[in-house]
Amino acid sequence: MKAAGGVLVSDYAQIGVVIARSSDSNFAGKIERITNIDNAVATQSFGVQLRDTQATSDSAAATQAAAAWGDTLSGLQWDMTQINVPAAHQINSGSRSVLVGDIDTGLDFTHPDLAANYDARHSTNCVSGAPSPLAVGNDANGHGTHTAGTIAAAANGIGIVGVAPNVKIAGIKAGNTDGYFFPEAVICSFVWAATNGVQVTNNSYFADPWLFNCRNDAEQRAIWNAERRAIGFAQSKGVLVVAAEGNESTDLSHPAVDTISPDFPPNSEVERDVTNACAVVPVEVPGVLGVTATGNLRLKSFYSSYGISTADVAAPGGDSILQITAAAPNGRVLSTYPAANACVRKVVDPTGATYCYLQGTSMAAPHAVGVAALILSAHGNMGSGQLAAAVQGATRPLSCPDTSIYAPFPQSSGEPQTCQGGAEHNSFYGSGEVDALQAVR
Incomplete structure (x- = not known):
């Protein structure tokens, strides 16, 4: 590598992958010889930006509510009530022996709702490709603090209560x-x-330069x-990988068109036909638990992607158009947020702690992660496959709905959203919406 003009960043010998840096535009070609x-590819122009949906239809967020359970803002947590978290x-509200990893944009470990549960020793900043300590202010995006x-x-x-607050x-x-x-x-x-x-890891993002990573292309195959x-490797060490299904209203089991990739540099996306030879990472990697989003009416959220082969469970992610209710007046999910970050729908606890309403399958996945953490807390350690099955068992089955309500939100191909399967397993909800009470029983 050095002879080819590169500098080592990390050598992940466990999986036979090396990350290097070079200013030589021909470096990848030299290495491949x-x-x-097997393959070498430059990554500097790659990345898929988070796409938490921002619907134009909205109503004002309630900023005060009497907490029927939990902390000062728990009355606003329709999502927790919906999956029986209070009960x-x-x-069981979680064990200190359980460690969850939130792979995201970082997290504000100074937030009063996160500080007590933050594990500094097992946290890291991997943005460079090599681990380094997390610093104060590491989550300038805010997304990771919300999922955490x-x-x-x-x-x-203070503020809210998570699915597994201990x-x-x-x-x-x-x-x-x-x-x-x-x-x-x-x-x-x-x-x-x-x-x-x-x-357990939460993965509320898409990786790779393209939303759909087509393995018949040499560059995409190398990254895949x-x-x-x-x-x-993580799964072999007992890590359950939980991933968001995506916010493109797309049937991942029958993809046809990718219109948003590559999305870096900005405005570089092209429309291309895709097939099942193309996969979304991480949700379509074997063994990963895929999570679709629901709203307060227990319908699939208008934006949530889905698929009979990719949707394993559903969880509250919010829906600001089809599922506005008295309990969810803006349809979105409230969670922790860095005080310094901008948020359109911000709520501030009387203590000054900051929270934000967001929606997306990014918000759904951490609910399923919390349920997995409760299962480990209540029933002890288990392998990643056994834990995935336990999460799928701790669900409330939901049948396919009348899909005519999704007519204004077609897939990127222009085809309507359709649901396959029965109540025990279907493309919208997998085995059903996660249920925290079932998890601890």
Whole structure:
């Protein structure tokens, strides 16, 4: 590598992947000519930005509510009531022996709802491709702080309560300030989780330069193989990988068109036909638990992607158009947020702690992660496959709805959203919406 003009960033020998840096535009070609190198690809222009849907239809967020359970803002947590979190906490609210890794844009570990559960020793910043300590202010995006709160916000009388408020949470920063997750950061994150005692990871993002990663292309195949190996390595160490299904209203089991990739540099996306030879990372990697989003009426959210082969469970992610209710007046999910970050729908606790309403499958996945953490807390350690099955068993089955309500929100191909399967397993909800009470019983 040195002879070819490169500098080593990280050597992940466990999975046969090396991350290097070079200013030589011909570096990848030189490396590929070396015996036993399968593929080499430049990643500097790669990354898929977070796409948490921002619907134009909205109503004002309620800023005050009498807390029927939990902390000062728990009255606004329709999502927790919907999956029976208050009842579950009467039995088990999580064990300090359980460690969750939130692979995201970082997290604000100074937030009063996260500080008590933050595990600094097992947290890291993987953005460069090599692990380094998380610094104060590491989540300038805010997305990671939001997902972390849904998983493990403390029951401390302040703000909100997470699904598993007594478990430990590690921040594994893979997304940069602009919300891009580059391949080297994703690989670093899963190797870190595998070697640092993490039992469940939340993955509310897409990796790779393209939303659909087509393995018949040499560059895309190289990244697919490296990321798949990293995820597989984590799974082999007992890590359950939970991933958001996506916000493109697309049937991932029958993809036809990709209109948003590559989305870095900005305005570089092209429309291309895709097939099942193309896959979304991490949700379509074997063994990953895929999560679709629901709203307060227990319908699939208008934006949520889905698929009979990819949707394993559903969880509250919010729906600001089809599922506005008295309990969810703006349809979105409230969770922790850095005080310094801009938020359109901000709520501030009387103590000054800051929270934000967002919607997306990014918000759904951490609910399922929290349920997985409760299962580990109540029933002890288990392998990643056994835990995935347990999460799918701790669900409330939901049948396919009347899909005519999704007519204004077609797939990118122009085809309508359709639901396949029965109540026991279908493309919209998998085995059903997660249920925290079932998880701890």
